[in-house]
Amino acid sequence: MKKILFFLGVFLIVSNTINAQLFNTGQTLKKGVIALGAEPAIHVNGGVNGAILYAHAGYGLTSGIDFAVKAGVGRFSTYYVGADVEFALAKHISIAFGGHKMGDFGVDGTFLFDIPIKSRAVIYSGVDSDANFTSRINATGDKVKETDFLVWIPVGVEIKLSKSVHFLFETSIGVTPPAYHIIGGGINLYF
16 A cells, blocks of 8 residues: 555656656566656657656556556656556567657557566667647648657667666657657666
8 A cells, every 4th residue: 555655646746747768678567566767868850859857657556567657847848748558468578558748648559578688688679659639720820630640669778787776778769750769768766
């Protein structure tokens, strides 16, 4: 119960703080495990076009299913907030579905896999996709609703510094316009 209350408190703090990087491998959190992370990143050719600071929090709901929230604050008071549920498909493969808000609302889906390279390190990749529901002003001055479909290929490495401290470095390569590139790294703490 204490872990759940702690997680909810972190969620409330984080959600009051952009498309987020994944900051995640193809494995889900074990039941009852809490993960908290901080990740400075840079958006290239879109997004906030510069630096952004992300906060990540996750909780292992059951064996093979976890819940995560993400928030980011960038230039000009740009903010991102999102949440997803991740499901293990196999030991090193997962999928996640969620929603986010950065001005406009969007939904997202992610397929991830990781490859252990040593007992303390893994390389991970997959496909991350968003459908963002936007409103734009067209040439005649009318407000029109559109849907942007964005796809990234994430490539990252996770290094286990200790059982409860992991370092992650990740780049997400924008594949479809208006997807942009994201480069970041940071620390995840596990409780």
